Amino acid sequence: MYKDFQAFLQNELKNIEEAGLYKHERVITSPQSAQIKVSTGKDVLNFCANNYLGLADNKELIQAAKDALDTHGYGMSSVRFICGTGDLHKKLEAKIAEFFGTEDTILYAACFDANGGVFEPLLTAEDAIISDALNHASIIDGVRLCKAQRYRYANANMEELENCLKLAQAQRHRLIVTDGVFSMDGNVCPLDKIYELAEKYNAMVMVDESHSAGVVGKTGRGVTERYNLRGKIEILTGTLGKAFGGAVGGFTTGKKEIIAMLRQRSRPYLFSNSIPPMIAAAGCRMFDMMAETNELQDKLHSNTDYFVAKMKEAGFDIKPTESAICAVMLYDAKLSQDMAARLLEEGIYVTGFYYPVVPKNEARIRVQVSAAHEKEHLDRCIAAFTKIGKELGVIK
Numbered sequence: 382m383y384k385d386f387q388a389f390l391q392n393e394l395k396n397i398e399e400a401g402l403y404k405h406e407r408v409i410t411s412p413q414s415a416q417i418k419v420s421t422g423k424d425v426l427n428f429c430a431n432n433y434l435g436l437a438d439n440k441e442l443i444q445a446a447k448d449a450l451d452t453h454g455y456g457m458s459s460v461r462f463i464c465g466t467g468d469l470h471k472k473l474e475a476k477i478a479e480f481f482g483t484e485d486t487i488l489y490a491a492c493f494d495a496n497g498g499v500f501e502p503l504l505t506a507e508d509a510i511i512s513d514a515l516n517h518a519s520i521i522d523g524v525r526l527c528k529a530q531r532y533r534y535a536n537a538n539m540e541e542l543e544n545c546l547k548l549a550q551a552q553r554h555r556l557i558v559t560d561g562v563f564s565m566d567g568n569v570c571p572l573d574k575i576y577e578l579a580e581k582y583n584a585m586v587m588v589d590e591s592h593s594a595g596v597v598g599k600t601g602r603g604v605t606e607r608y609n610l611r612g613k614i615e616i617l618t619g620t621l622g623k624a625f626g627g628a629v630g631g632f633t634t635g636k637k638e639i640i641a642m643l644r645q646r647s648r649p650y651l652f653s654n655s656i657p658p659m660i661a662a663a664g665c666r667m668f669d670m671m672a673e674t675n676e677l678q679d680k681l682h683s684n685t686d687y688f689v690a691k692m693k694e695a696g697f698d699i700k701p702t703e704s705a706i707c708a709v710m711l712y713d714a715k716l717s718q719d720m721a722a723r724l725l726e727e728g729i730y731v732t733g734f735y736y737p738v739v740p741k742n743e744a745r746i747r748v749q750v751s752a753a754h755e756k757e758h759l760d761r762c763i764a765a766f767t768k769i770g771k772e773l774g775v776i777k
């Protein structure tokens with residue numbers, strides 16, 4: 382039975398490999414951190430994790446998770462509405478709402494599920510979703526599962542958004558959806574202008590804060606802090622898998638009736654397991670830490686400012702960024718791969734991206750700065766970029 386399909390897959394895989402698009406995975410044998418060990422035994426500096434606040438190996442979070450293993454066990458073995466709701470889940474939901482200044486929160490196994498399960502329960506064929514062209518894959522998939530009329534505008538293009546909103550007056554309800562930070566460029570969505578247009582054209586707004594939560598805004602409360610719009614946005618989604626400790630878990634937070642409806646109808650919530658108690662406990666501890674001190678956010682912001690300034694000084698072409706993502710533009714696909722490989726030899730772990738992950742002829746190396754990085758780490762990274770950049774003719 383399998384023979385024909387096997388041959389078909391083998392051929393497809395070969396095509397992927399030959400096109401140079403095969404994704405090879407490097408194996409890490411240490412905790413996720415600024416400095417990691419890869420399976421070749423080499424110690425490298427990590428500049429490609431979403432570990433923005435450096436919490437992935439934080440001692441307090443590890444202890445909170447260990448304690449919860451003793452008090453609450455290992456797994457829930459249930460979806461939330463049958464017997465998968467623990468006191469820790471309720472606590473975490475409340476803490477997330479407090480952090481973002483929202484009314485209520487619903488947890489998911491991942492933000493991919495939060496986005497996959499947010500549109501279909503809320504909107505029907507009578508309604509409209511207006512989506513930024515660079516939105517995350519999980520938003521695109523979520524929109525596909527919903528029957529609402531779809532509109533799309535070019536990344537952060539407010540003229541196009543306004544045109545979409547005019548057309549969407551034909552529908553009953555309108556929802557504008559955007560990433561908070563776009564992951565390949567590091568730019569922040571123009572939420573002030575989006576909000577203005579939403580008011581003018583009677584639309585709701587949803588922001589995916591996955592790359593912005595913990596990062597953007599003076600205290601890391603995300604793009605609603607950055608634009609003074611706390612409590613004004615109907616729907617926020619986010620992940621516990623990036624700045625917030627990097628384990629696993631996602632959430633939707635916002636207006637209480639919206640969250641209530643999601644608890645009734647959102648399929649990834651109703652038909653998928655509850656997150657483990659230890660993750661909820663560590664999450665609670667993490668949000669308590671955020672409330673106690675702004676130390677990590679401050680360090681991340683000063684690290685990012687320093688890194689971007691020094692890289693520009695060295696002559697690199699850096700995309701304008703307002704996040705911890707620094708796109709070093711190289712334009713040529715092969716150059717991005719060669720440079721990343723040479724940097725790894727120098728002990729700097731970064732990833733080169735090229736088409737179709739980014740537009741054609743816009744290949745780049747995406748550097749992700751973290752509060753876990755010490756100045757010495759940043760300096761070693763900048764020095765390696767400068768050395769290899771010169772060697773490969775990227776800078777003079």
Ligand SMILES: *Cc1c(COP(=O)(O)O)cnc(C)c1O
Nearest residue numbers: 491492493517589591620622631
């Ligand atoms: C990473 C990411 C997700 C997925 O989050 P998970 O919790 O890992 O599923 C969703 N949206 C955006 C914008 C992301 O960057």
